[in-house]
Amino acid sequence: MSKLSIKRKLLVYNILIQTFILIILSLSIYKTLHISTLDKMETSLKVIVLDIVDDLIKHQDEFLSVDFDEEKEYKFKPLYIRLINDKEEIEKSTKFPKDLPISFHEIEKDAIHFEKFESFIVGEIKFSMLNKDFVLQVATDYKILNETMQNLFYILIFIIPIILIFSISGGYFLVYKSFKPVEDILTNLKEINSSTLSRRLSPAQSLDEIGMLTKEINSLLQRLEISFEKINQFSSDASHELKTPLTIIRGEIEIALRKDRTSQEYKKSLQSCLDEVMIIQQTIDDLLFLAKNEDLANNLEDVYIDEVTFEAVKELKPFAKIREIEIKSQIDDVFQIKGFSKLLKIAVKNILKNAITYSYKNSSVLIKNYIENKNYIISIEDKGIGISKKEQKKIFEKFYRTDKSRNKESGGTGLGMAIVEKIIKLHNAKIELISEEKKGTTVKFIFKRKINE
Structure with a gap:
């Protein structure tokens, strides 16, 4: 049984259960009819006994002349009657079995009393007549009962297989119809592999368990496709971005090994290698962040935007000083949102760092917090080189760098804006980018304000 499919198991169970039920039902019918027929015979014999006794008492002066013709009168065959006196002598008899x-x-x-023998049933009564006691016995054999039970037996033998065949056929039809959608699902699932993860099962027309199963499987395939695409994208991105620094490192090492170098030249090569390793490390960290798919919804916390802004400015002031850029803060409104303070600080720092990096020397970067049109706004504005309109549409693509601003000299990986976009989307917010070449760029994080706030 363990090797059979569920469909075949159900068919086997159906056959066994139906067979068991039919056997029990047949035995019950057989036994019930046997008892009913026997009870009917006893009732008939009881009526006949009382009728004969009544006739005998009515004609007791010449009771021997009373005819025992009840067999014809009641059409009850065979019927045996005999009258016995108190000396246990037979006064009158109709071929009564000896x-x-x-x-x-x-x-x-x-009182009428019944005796059952191997082939006969006898109804008898003791009564008084002519100042004497007599016993009247009326008997019949089990021919009627046996014929009835034999007919029933043949009927059951004939009808049970027919009922069983119809029952098994009906059971097979129900099992087949019930498992047809499941078999279709299995057939379709066998055709889905890593290259066809975009395929989905045909949605069920009904909302039964099969429909729910189909829906959940499609949902699972959707999640698998997303995860698989992320893995492929991660591999592709990593291969794309790590190839260049690894090639540079290999070239530096090969050049350094071609001949003996001075310690200064070796230091220069090692520094170049170290710079590329740092880029690789940063790239890997950024890629891992973008590849994460953690359920953060249950870990929301109260985030005070002014604190996030203050910490981001504080951490980047040394960097701004080196670049000869002044960071100005303007906090018009203090507000809080539900979110993730560490992630928001990363987003603010990435934009702020870009603003510092691509601003002209001795200029300033302004970061503001304020409320506008019932929205919470974080705005970072610089007076730098700006971004062309053509490149603004691609700025959030992974590894995209403009010729002017997204270059290796900045120390970036081309993933910063993609990370910012992901963080802002996690907060159900949006990014607004306003930029003009050679005049500057403004980036706004716009958070929807709750109605009850």
Whole structure:
């Protein structure tokens, strides 16, 4: 049984259960009819006994002349009758079976008593007539009962297989119809592999368990496709971005090994290698962040935007000083949102760092917090080289760098803006970019304000 499919198991169970039920039902019918027929025979014999006794008492002066013709009168065949006196002598008889015993003293008076023998059933009664006690015995054999039960047996033998065939056919039809959608699902699932993860099962027309199963499987395939695409994208991105620094490192090492170098030249090569390793490390960290798919919804916290802004400015002031850029803060409104303070600080720092990096020397970068049109705004504005309109549409693509600003000299990986976009989307917010070449760039984080706030 363990090697059978569920469909075949159900068919086997159906056959066994139906067979068991039909056997029990047949035995119940057989037994019930047997008892019912026997009870009917006893009732008929009881009526006949009482009728004969009534005739005998009515004609007791010449009771021997009373005809025992009840067999014709009641159309009850075969019927055997005999009258026994108190000396246990047969007064009158109609071919009564001789092997049936004559009982007299054991019988209770004026009460019908039934005796069952191997082939006969006898109804008898003791009554008084002519100042004497008599016993009347009326017997019949089990021919009627046997014929009835035999007919029933043949009927059951004939009808049970027919019922069983129809029952098994119906069970097979139900099992087949019930498992057809499941088999279709299995067939379709076998055709889905890593290259066809975009395929989905045909949605079920009904909302039953099969429909729910189909829906959940499609949902699972959707999640698998997303995860698989992220893995492929991660591999592609990593291969794309790590190839260049690894090539540079290899070239530096090969050049350094071609001949003996001075310690200064070796230091220069090692510094170049170290710079590329740092880029690789930063790239890997950024790629891992973008590849994460953690469920952060249950870990929301109260985030005070002014604190996030203050910490980001504080951490980047040394960097701004080196670049000869002044960071100005303007906090018009203090507000808080539900989110992730560490992630928001990363987003603010990435934009702020870009603003510092691509601003002209001795200029300033302005970061503001304020409320506008019922929205919470974080705005970072610089007076730098700006971004062309053509490149603004691609700025959030992974590894995209403009010729002017997204270059290796900046120390970036081309993933900063993609990370910012992901963080802002996690907060159900949006990014607004306003930039003009050679005049500057403004980036705004716009958070929707709750109605009850």
